[in-house]
Amino acid sequence: MNTHDVSQVPKYLQVLNIQKQNLKRAQSFKGRRAISKKSRDEGLRQFMFRQMRLRQLMNKKEPKSSKEIRSSFIPSAYAPCIASLKELSKVMIKDLYIETHHHGRYLLLRTVTPTDIMTAIMAIVEDEEGRVLMLQLYNQGQELSRAYHLTEGTVIVVKEPYVKVMADGDYGLRVDHLSDVRFIPEFGSLVPLSWRKRITEDGDFSNSWKMRGNDFFNQADYHLAIESYSKALESSPSNEVAITIKLNRALSFLKTHQFDAALLDVEEASCGPEPSEKALFRKAQALYYLQRFRESCETNKALSEKYPENTLARREFERASARLAEAGIGKYEFKRMQLEARKRQPPHLDRGSFIGPVSVRPTKSRGRGLFTTEAVKAGDLLFCEKAFAHAFHDVKDTTRNLTLLINAQKDTMTLGTQAELIESVAQRLYRNPSLQPTFTDLHHGTYKPVNIPEIDGIPIVDTFLVERIIQLNCFGCPLSSRETHISAMTSDATAKKDNEQYHSCGVWPLASYINHSCLSNARRSFIGDMMVIRATKDLAPNTEVTFWYKSPFNRESEGVSVELKHWGFRCDCIICQNIQKTDKTIVIKRAETLADLERLFKSRKSYLPKIEETVFGLAETYTQPASEVPRLAIWTPYLNLAAAYAASRQPRKAVIFGLQALESLGYVIDGGETPHASGRPLIVKKWGLMIDSVVGCWMILSGAYHVVAPGLEAQAEEYARISYRICIGEDQTFDETYGKLSERLDGLLPTAK
Numbered sequence: 001m002n003t004h005d006v007s008q009v010p011k012y013l014q015v016l017n018i019q020k021q022n023l024k025r026a027q028s029f030k031g032r033r034a035i036s037k038k039s040r041d042e043g044l045r046q047f048m049f050r051q052m053r054l055r056q057l058m059n060k061k062e063p064k065s066s067k068e069i070r071s072s073f074i075p076s077a078y079a080p081c082i083a084s085l086k087e088l089s090k091v092m093i094k095d096l097y098i099e100t101h102h103h104g105r106y107l108l109l110r111t112v113t114p115t116d117i118m119t120a121i122m123a124i125v126e127d128e129e130g131r132v133l134m135l136q137l138y139n140q141g142q143e144l145s146r147a148y149h150l151t152e153g154t155v156i157v158v159k160e161p162y163v164k165v166m167a168d169g170d171y172g173l174r175v176d177h178l179s180d181v182r183f184i185p186e187f188g189s190l191v192p193l194s195w196r197k198r199i200t201e202d203g204d205f206s207n208s209w210k211m212r213g214n215d216f217f218n219q220a221d222y223h224l225a226i227e228s229y230s231k232a233l234e235s236s237p238s239n240e241v242a243i244t245i246k247l248n249r250a251l252s253f254l255k256t257h258q259f260d261a262a263l264l265d266v267e268e269a270s271c272g273p274e275p276s277e278k279a280l281f282r283k284a285q286a287l288y289y290l291q292r293f294r295e296s297c298e299t300n301k302a303l304s305e306k307y308p309e310n311t312l313a314r315r316e317f318e319r320a321s322a323r324l325a326e327a328g329i330g331k332y333e334f335k336r337m338q339l340e341a342r343k344r345q346p347p348h349l350d351r352g353s354f355i356g357p358v359s360v361r362p363t364k365s366r367g368r369g370l371f372t373t374e375a376v377k378a379g380d381l382l383f384c385e386k387a388f389a390h391a392f393h394d395v396k397d398t399t400r401n402l403t404l405l406i407n408a409q410k411d412t413m414t415l416g417t418q419a420e421l422i423e424s425v426a427q428r429l430y431r432n433p434s435l436q437p438t439f440t441d442l443h444h445g446t447y448k449p450v451n452i453p454e455i456d457g458i459p460i461v462d463t464f465l466v467e468r469i470i471q472l473n474c475f476g477c478p479l480s481s482r483e484t485h486i487s488a489m490t491s492d493a494t495a496k497k498d499n500e501q502y503h504s505c506g507v508w509p510l511a512s513y514i515n516h517s518c519l520s521n522a523r524r525s526f527i528g529d530m531m532v533i534r535a536t537k538d539l540a541p542n543t544e545v546t547f548w549y550k551s552p553f554n555r556e557s558e559g560v561s562v563e564l565k566h567w568g569f570r571c572d573c574i575i576c577q578n579i580q581k582t583d584k585t586i587v588i589k590r591a592e593t594l595a596d597l598e599r600l601f602k603s604r605k606s607y608l609p610k611i612e613e614t615v616f617g618l619a620e621t622y623t624q625p626a627s628e629v630p631r632l633a634i635w636t637p638y639l640n641l642a643a644a645y646a647a648s649r650q651p652r653k654a655v656i657f658g659l660q661a662l663e664s665l666g667y668v669i670d671g672g673e674t675p676h677a678s679g680r681p682l683i684v685k686k687w688g689l690m691i692d693s694v695v696g697c698w699m700i701l702s703g704a705y706h707v708v709a710p711g712l713e714a715q716a717e718e719y720a721r722i723s724y725r726i727c728i729g730e731d732q733t734f735d736e737t738y739g740k741l742s743e744r745l746d747g748l749l750p751t752a753k
């Protein structure tokens with residue numbers, strides 16, 4: 001939804017076709033032995049040369065062209081290894097076959113080069129016989145090459161290895177699932193003697209491992225610190241020492257965002273009658289980052305009561321209480337959030353999710369959907385959700401590459417940050433398995449995932465399930481909807497962008513249960529990584545909430561309904577049904593009239609009554625009432641007429657066409673016509689479709705009423721405010737954005753702020 005789909009763009013189609021040819025060629029090698037075409041020395045030399053070149057380029061710090069694009073290919077899905085390492089037998093590089101998953105086998109390897117970061121983390125590895133291959137680790141996190149895991153000499157186990165033909169025609173190991181690779185610390189029992197560096201062990205094993213852990217921690221080498229503390233715990237320390245080690249390990253887990261494991265350690269360390277200050281503090285932190293704000297609050301409260309001098313605990317208590325309030329009643333400081341979104345890089349806001357009067361339930365024919373649990377009014381907040389994961393692309397930052405994510409099996413390509421999002425979700429689930437159900441429950445079509453949560457105490461995350469869920473549930477998003485609105489409304493371009501495609505994207509699990517309808521009754525907006533969903537109409541209890549996966553605008557003049565093949569269904573709403581039924585001659589007439597109108601509006605000499613007449617001609621191509629089937633193609637001409645009459649100081653005409661414009665979107669409005677009988681209120685009896693320019697339309701009406709029916713000015717502005725709240729997510733910035741500062745009469749904004 002709103003991601004940058006380039007599946008039909010010719011220059012990218014070329015890349016897709018080359019990839020398909022490569023895949024076909026690779027298949028012709030299937031089953032041959034994976035003996036590298038290069039000698040060990042040649043392979044190493046080339047790798048190091050490439051590294052040197054990259055370093056030189058980086059040192060030059062030349063700004064990259066914003067058009068620089070990396071490609072990332074999604075291979076055919078394969079399941080993560082679900083066998084225990086004990087059940088696998090060792091295989092050597094010389095016994096591997098190309099394009100083959102070596103089930104029941106594992107490789108023991110050691111890196112012989114530093115790492116290289118492309119779309120994967122790469123290094124050359126050798127086995128115990130000294131044969132080498134390129135290793136490509138996907139979704140492992142860029143930090144991997146910096147952390148202890150993958151420095152030169154790191155020992156690695158690859159479970160059920162898969163050898164593929166790489167882009168340069170040589171062979172390499174590709175690992176997609178995080179749990180298919182294990183990093184073995186130098187002191188691990190799997191490390192062969194010949195690879196082992198000498199370890200001096202003191203008499204008191206647990207204490208010396210603990211000390212080593214502390215040293216690693218102080219060097220910010222948290223993964224090795226965790227390994228050392230775990231070794232210390234294996235060496236049967238006393239109860240007291242075990243508690244200290246667990247607390248230290250918990251802190252290392254917190255540093256590496258493994259909040260589940262941190263929580264487990266502190267809970268075990270604080271099971272006695274008197275949990276320590278450190279234990280309580282770390283527990284509150286772990287709970288906070290797992291978004292368990294109530295428990296975090298309670299723990300912080302207990303901590304503050306017991307240790308009143310701990311000011312940090314008090315601050316943390318206040319922070320968790322603020323999240324709890326947001327989550328409980330949906331009270332947000334939206335204005336501040338807008339500011340934070342602009343300042344933070346990436347715009348990740350520290351806020352809690354609020355779930356309002358909605359719940360997930362089965363639908364008759366669309367799988368699960370989201371329903372209202374009570375009556376709501378247009379503009380009401382249904383929920384405000386913090387992203388489960390969010391990948392941000394700063395349009396102003398020309399040094400960061402975009403990634404072209406290519407799925408040759410499904411013939412789809414997106415440009416942006418989806419590859420980053422897949423990695424970020426896989427990492428989050430791997431580090432915090434308690435979050436898995438929230439994500440894996442999302443719609444994943446026909447994909448059949450493995451259902452084993454962990455093996456050998458290590459969580460299993462199926463990367464291809466993550467990829468599939470992201471394909472079907474990910475939302476492209478701007479930095480903020482306010483920013484998009486301002487840029488749309490300050491541009492004089494009359495056609496507002498309603499099918500915007502964004503390079504940033506994210507996953508919002510609750511929003512993912514909302515099904516599509518062109519006759520939507522809810523709208524999503526963004527403030528940084530928070531998604532705000534508001535009702536666009538008054539809704540009765542138990543109404544299914546729907547929004548647009550793709551905007552239906554510009555469809556009826558083309559005679560085709562909205563294209564939703566990517567999600568595997570066709571929309572059967574009344575707008576789409578009507579498009580299907582519309583005669584071809586009418587479609588052609590509409591398209592021609594719209595082209596005429598565009599010309600007339602552009603021409604400075606155009607006479608407004610002539611435009612009016614042409615618009616009426618367009619209106620005649622519709623047969624059903626707009627209150628039943630919105631007339632999407634006529635919205636912009638009516639709105640432009642209203643704006644043109646407002647600008648030429650003909651307020652009565654501006655009112656007529658402003659109201660017609662809204663009615664074309666399905667609104668039923670009472671009391672808006674002029675001359676206006678004093679005291680009669682302006683009432684929206686039925687809300688229609690909501691798009692950004694509806695706010696401007698109400699502002700045109702408000703300005704026009706100021707002259708011809710002053711009693712309605714404030715009421716029209718109130719409807720503008722509600723519409724703004726729906727499109728932007730909040731109305732705390734309405735006055736700043738529109739306010740009385742605007743001297744324009746045509747509904748556009750004077751300046752971008």
Ligand SMILES: C[S@@+](CC[C@H](N)C(=O)[O-])C[C@H]1O[C@@H](n2cnc3c(N)ncnc32)[C@H](O)[C@@H]1O
Nearest residue numbers: 366367368443472473512513514515516567569
């Ligand atoms: C993001 S999920 C929405 C939630 C989904 N219904 C579920 O059960 O989890 C998208 C999928 O929902 C279904 N869907 C959404 N809107 C639909 C519609 N208007 N008609 C039929 N199926 C729809 C399609 O299967 C689509 O791939």
